[in-house]
Amino acid sequence: MKISFFIIQYYMQTIGILLARSTYYQTIGFDLYEGLRSGLNHLGKSDIRIISENIGFGADKQQCYRSAERLLLEENASVVIAYIGHRMAQLLRPLFLAANKMLIVLDAGANLPHEWPTCPNIFYHSLHNSLGASLAAKKAINDGYKSAGMVTGYYDGGYLHTYSIAKGFEENGGEIFFNHATGYKSEDFTIEPLKNHLEQFPDCALLSLFSGDFVQWYFEGIQKSFKEQNLPIYLPPFGFEEMMLADTEYPGDNIKGIAAWSKKIKSNENKIFIDAITSTGRTPNLFSLLSWESAEIAIKILDLIQEKNTTAQIASELHSFTFKSPRGKIYFDQKTNTSISPLYNAVLISNDEGKCEIKIESTANNVSEHFEKLINQDLNNSTSAWYNSYACI
Amino acid sequence: METQKKILVLCGGKFAFKALQLLAYEKFICAIGIGKGNYTTIDALERESEENNFGFKSFPDNKSISEMRNWIDTIQPDYIFCISFPFLLTESILSYGQNKFINFHPGPLPQYRGPMPIFEVLKNQENETAICAHFMNTKFDEGNIIFNDPITIETGDTYGKLSVKLSEHMAQVALNMANMLQFANNIPNEPQDETQSYYYEKPDLSDTYINWKRMTAEEIISLINACNPWNNGADATLLGEQIKIISAYLLNEPHENQPGTIVSFTHTLNIACEDNKQIAIEILKTDYGIITASQYMTLNPVMTGILN
Numbered sequence: 001m002k003i004s005f006f007i008i009q010y011y012m013q014t015i016g017i018l019l020a021r022s023t024y025y026q027t028i029g030f031d032l033y034e035g036l037r038s039g040l041n042h043l044g045k046s047d048i049r050i051i052s053e054n055i056g057f058g059a060d061k062q063q064c065y066r067s068a069e070r071l072l073l074e075e076n077a078s079v080v081i082a083y084i085g086h087r088m089a090q091l092l093r094p095l096f097l098a099a100n101k102m103l104i105v106l107d108a109g110a111n112l113p114h115e116w117p118t119c120p121n122i123f124y125h126s127l128h129n130s131l132g133a134s135l136a137a138k139k140a141i142n143d144g145y146k147s148a149g150m151v152t153g154y155y156d157g158g159y160l161h162t163y164s165i166a167k168g169f170e171e172n173g174g175e176i177f178f179n180h181a182t183g184y185k186s187e188d189f190t191i192e193p194l195k196n197h198l199e200q201f202p203d204c205a206l207l208s209l210f211s212g213d214f215v216q217w218y219f220e221g222i223q224k225s226f227k228e229q230n231l232p233i234y235l236p237p238f239g240f241e242e243m244m245l246a247d248t249e250y251p252g253d254n255i256k257g258i259a260a261w262s263k264k265i266k267s268n269e270n271k272i273f274i275d276a277i278t279s280t281g282r283t284p285n286l287f288s289l290l291s292w293e294s295a296e297i298a299i300k301i302l303d304l305i306q307e308k309n310t311t312a313q314i315a316s317e318l319h320s321f322t323f324k325s326p327r328g329k330i331y332f333d334q335k336t337n338t339s340i341s342p343l344y345n346a347v348l349i350s351n352d353e354g355k356c357e358i359k360i361e362s363t364a365n366n367v368s369e370h371f372e373k374l375i376n377q378d379l380n381n382s383t384s385a386w387y388n389s390y391a392c393i
Numbered sequence: 394m395e396t397q398k399k400i401l402v403l404c405g406g407k408f409a410f411k412a413l414q415l416l417a418y419e420k421f422i423c424a425i426g427i428g429k430g431n432y433t434t435i436d437a438l439e440r441e442s443e444e445n446n447f448g449f450k451s452f453p454d455n456k457s458i459s460e461m462r463n464w465i466d467t468i469q470p471d472y473i474f475c476i477s478f479p480f481l482l483t484e485s486i487l488s489y490g491q492n493k494f495i496n497f498h499p500g501p502l503p504q505y506r507g508p509m510p511i512f513e514v515l516k517n518q519e520n521e522t523a524i525c526a527h528f529m530n531t532k533f534d535e536g537n538i539i540f541n542d543p544i545t546i547e548t549g550d551t552y553g554k555l556s557v558k559l560s561e562h563m564a565q566v567a568l569n570m571a572n573m574l575q576f577a578n579n580i581p582n583e584p585q586d587e588t589q590s591y592y593y594e595k596p597d598l599s600d601t602y603i604n605w606k607r608m609t610a611e612e613i614i615s616l617i618n619a620c621n622p623w624n625n626g627a628d629a630t631l632l633g634e635q636i637k638i639i640s641a642y643l644l645n646e647p648h649e650n651q652p653g654t655i656v657s658f659t660h661t662l663n664i665a666c667e668d669n670k671q672i673a674i675e676i677l678k679t680d681y682g683i684i685t686a687s688q689y690m691t692l693n694p695v696m697t698g699i700l701n
Binding site: 061062065066069073090091093094095097098099115118119120312 | 395526539540541542543544545565566569570572573575576577578579580581582
C-alpha cells in the first residue's frame, strides 16, 4: 500500500512553489498558493501536486537555493514557480540549468536587472512596476508638469523603479527638483519635508513610489499635511494595489497613474478569477493574480515536457504562447523571456466610506514599445542592493 | 551561515580577468595560478594577488605543472576553477579531491571539445554558443557536465567580439557556480553523451583557408569573422597572391564570374562566390600590411585596368 502510494506520487505531475512572506502583506504566501491552486482547478488540473517551500523575505541566498534544490531534487518538481527578484533568479540559474528544469519567476517588476536574462530555463511573469512607473511619469508630462519631486521610502527607494520613474520624467522633457525618501518604520515615516520642498518648487508633480502599508501612511500624511490641496500625485502599479487601498483614507483628488490590474476590469476572465478567489474566502489581489496566471504558463510547460520537448524547444514554444488573463492578453518578449501584459491608465476615487478605490480610465498605449525602450536603457551605474522579493520585509 | 568556500582559480590570461574580479569581490578567491601568459598579464595578476593576500603562482610551461600539487596542498582550497588554463592537469593533481576541479569551457559540450571552440562555433554558423561548467578528469573537456549556460551569437560577431562577450558572461557564470558550491547539498551532473561529442584540434591553415570553389558566400563570411583577429583574418589566394581577409560582408548580388575572381570594385572589393552571391571585402592583410580595399586597388593598378 505504502509502495503504491509512493509510485503514484512519483508519477503525478508536480509543481513546486517558493513562497515569500511579508510583514505588511501578511497573506502573501497564502495568496500566491491559492492563486496557483485555484488557477489549476480552473484549468481542470486539480490532480497536479503542488509542493511549497518557504523562502522568508526572499533575501536569504542559502534558504532560497536549498528550497529550490529540495523541490527539484527531492520532490521531483517539473516546474518551479517563485516570487523572487532577478538577482535571486540569477542565483538559481545554474541549478535549473544543471537539473534541466523550468523556473517561472513571479516578478513584481520593481527592479531593473543590469543584464536582461536570456536563460531558456527561466521565464519571468511580471507585474511591471518599473515600466508602470516610467509610464506614470510620462503621464505627468502629458498633464503639463515640467517639474517634479520623487517621493519614496527607505525600502521602496532601494529598487530601481526609482531610476525608471525619474528617467521617464526627464526623457520626456521634465526635471526632477527634489527627492524625498522617508524611513521605513512607522515612527520614522514622515512627509513633513515635502512642505518645504513644495514651497520652494510649488508646481511639482509628486512621482511617488510606495507599496503596502507605506501607501496608507503616505496618503494619511498627505491628508493630514496637505488637506484639500489636491496635490498631483503619480503612482506605479503597486500604488494601486486594491487590497491595501480598501483600508486607506482617500487623500484628495488628482491622484493618478498606471495600474497593472483592478477588480473593475470588465472581462469574463477577470470575473472568473475574482469569483474563484473570493469563493475560497480570500480577497483577490496582485499576488493571487500573478500566481493564477502562472498556472496557465506552468500547464503549457508541463504539456511541452510530456511531448518530450527539450528545454530549448520549450523556450521557443513559450515565445509564441499567448493566453487571456484577468488583465488581458499576455505573451512573452523573446529577448528577455519576460511576459508582456496590458497596463491601465487609472485614477484614485473615493468610495462611500471615504476610502480609496481605483477607476480604470483606459488601456495604456504601446506597452511593448515602452518595454523595449526600458530594456535598452542604460542604468548609468545605478545599482540596487535589495535581494528581497518586492514588498517582502 | 556556512563558511565561505575558498576557490583557487587557474587561468590563461586576460579572458579570465572579469571572472577573477567578480569572484574576488564576492570573496571566493584564495589563490590564482596562471599558465603561460605574457609578462604584463603575469605582473598584473601577481601584483593584484599580493595586494589582496591571495596565493599566486605562474606555470610558464608544461614542466612546471609538476609543482602544482604541492602548491595546492599548501593553499588547501575547497575548489579549483579552470578558466582557459592551457595545460592538462595530471592525475596526481586531480587526486587532491574528487569533484573539486571545475573547468569553464567557452563552448557547448560535448559538441565542441577542443582548444578553440569560439572559432569553431563561428565557422559552423551556430546561432548560439555556451559556457560549459564541468568536473575535470585527465582528458581535455571530457568530465561530467554540470551545466551549459547558453549565450546568443549575433550576426556579425567576430572571434574578438564573441570572446569579449563570453569573458563578460564568464564572470557571472563563474560566480553562479561558486554560489552553487556554497549553497548546494548536491551538484547535479551528467556524463557527456559520447555520441554527440566532437574534438576539434587547434585550427591550422586547412581550417582557416577560403576555398572559393567549395564554400558559399555565407560560409566565407563566417570563416572571416571566426579568424578576426586571432589569425589576422581568413587565409585566401587573390590574383595569385596569398592574403588574409579581415573584414567583409555578404553582397546578395548575382554574377557571371568564376568563384574567387573580382567582379567589381566600389569602395569594397567584390568577389564572386560559388553560390552566385558575392562577398564585399573591406579590410585585408597583404605583404604591404593591413590595408583597406581602396588601398589594395591603388597597389594593384593592373587589376584596376582589368575592371575598367
